[in-house]
Amino acid sequence: MSDVSESLNSKPRLLHEMNGQELLAELFTDAHTAYTFTEEAVTDEEIHAAYDLAKWAPTGVNGQPLRVAVVRGGEAKRQLLSALPRGNREQAEGAPLVLVCGAKMDFHHDLPSLHPRGERYEKLLADNEKMRVLMAHTSATIQVAYLILALRAQGLETGPMNPDDTQLLHDYFFSGEDIEPILVINVGHAGTDAYQERGPRVGYDEVFREPQVNA
Ligand SMILES: Cc1cc2nc3c(=O)[nH]c(=O)nc-3n(C[C@H](O)[C@H](O)[C@H](O)COP(=O)(O)O)c2cc1C
Numbered sequence: 001m002s003d004v005s006e007s008l009n010s011k012p013r014l015l016h017e018m019n020g021q022e023l024l025a026e027l028f029t030d031a032h033t034a035y036t037f038t039e040e041a042v043t044d045e046e047i048h049a050a051y052d053l054a055k056w057a058p059t060g061v062n063g064q065p066l067r068v069a070v071v072r073g074g075e076a077k078r079q080l081l082s083a084l085p086r087g088n089r090e091q092a093e094g095a096p097l098v099l100v101c102g103a104k105m106d107f108h109h110d111l112p113s114l115h116p117r118g119e120r121y122e123k124l125l126a127d128n129e130k131m132r133v134l135m136a137h138t139s140a141t142i143q144v145a146y147l148i149l150a151l152r153a154q155g156l157e158t159g160p161m162n163p164d165d166t167q168l169l170h171d172y173f174f175s176g177e178d179i180e181p182i183l184v185i186n187v188g189h190a191g192t193d194a195y196q197e198r199g200p201r202v203g204y205d206e207v208f209r210e211p212q213v214n215a
Contacts, residue, residue: 015155026152027149032157032194032196032198033195034186034191034194034195035091035159035195036091037095037096037157037188037190038190039096040188041096042097042156042188047070047097049154050150050156054143054146054149054150057146058142059140060138062115063110063114063115063136063139064110064114065104065105065143066101066103066104066140066143066147067101067104067174068099068101069102069173071098076173077092077093080169081093082168083163083169084184088164091159091161091186092186094191096188098185100169100173101144101181101182102140102179102180102181103140104178105132106178107136107139108121137180137182140182141182141183144183156187157187157188158185159185160184163181166180
């Protein structure tokens with residue numbers, strides 16, 4: 001079993017001192033999407049520690065298709081910015097670190113080393129592209145959600161954003177690999193006026209339904 005305390009550094013030591021309610025507030029109810037950031041760098045240690053938590057996300061046949069390009073500046077940042085809708089560029093420009101998240105579409109070839117019946121599933125998914133594409137997207141998206149929570153657990157703020165030119169992101173960050181960019185995440189520490197007004201959430205009764213045939 002993994003030792004979660006090893007995955008938490010500086011600010012998360014404070015998390016250790018929180019009670020359960022405070023911890024849930026830090027990760028969920030008080031956590032906001034951030035739109036501005038300070039210049040404080042995000043360290044390699046923080047990103048590694050976040051992944052050490054996020055890697056426990058459930059994925060289809062344990063395929064773990066998420067792949068992430070880490071962008072800090074220079075030509076990589078310029079390319080990234082040009083792949084974003086204009087309205088999203090300022091936010092990304094101000095973030096000390098941006099993660100380009102992609103789904104590895106040919107993850108089925110990794111299954112023999114990731115799943116006890118991996119060879120069988122590799123063949124099944126090779127013959128069923130529709131299932132493979134769906135599984136790559138849903139599993140990578142679940143991994144992204146875990147990554148956002150894990151970054152928050154490191155005391156970092158996140159701003160997920162849709163990219164515009166996914167072809168450019170693929171060609172620059174995942175060249176020669178069968179990886180589809182799915183989302184960009186700005187990461188850092190909250191800057192001035194970092195948050196927008198909280199939008200309402202859809203209620204339980206709208207989201208959940210129990211068909212009569214349950215009875
Ligand atoms: C998949 C996804 C795509 C998003 N795309 C954008 C975007 O393109 N531009 C933007 O400003 N915010 C984007 N957001 C941020 C959402 O608007 C924000 O997370 C949501 O309104 C909830 O805000 P809150 O965390 O402050 O409650 C995106 C969030 C997600 C999860």
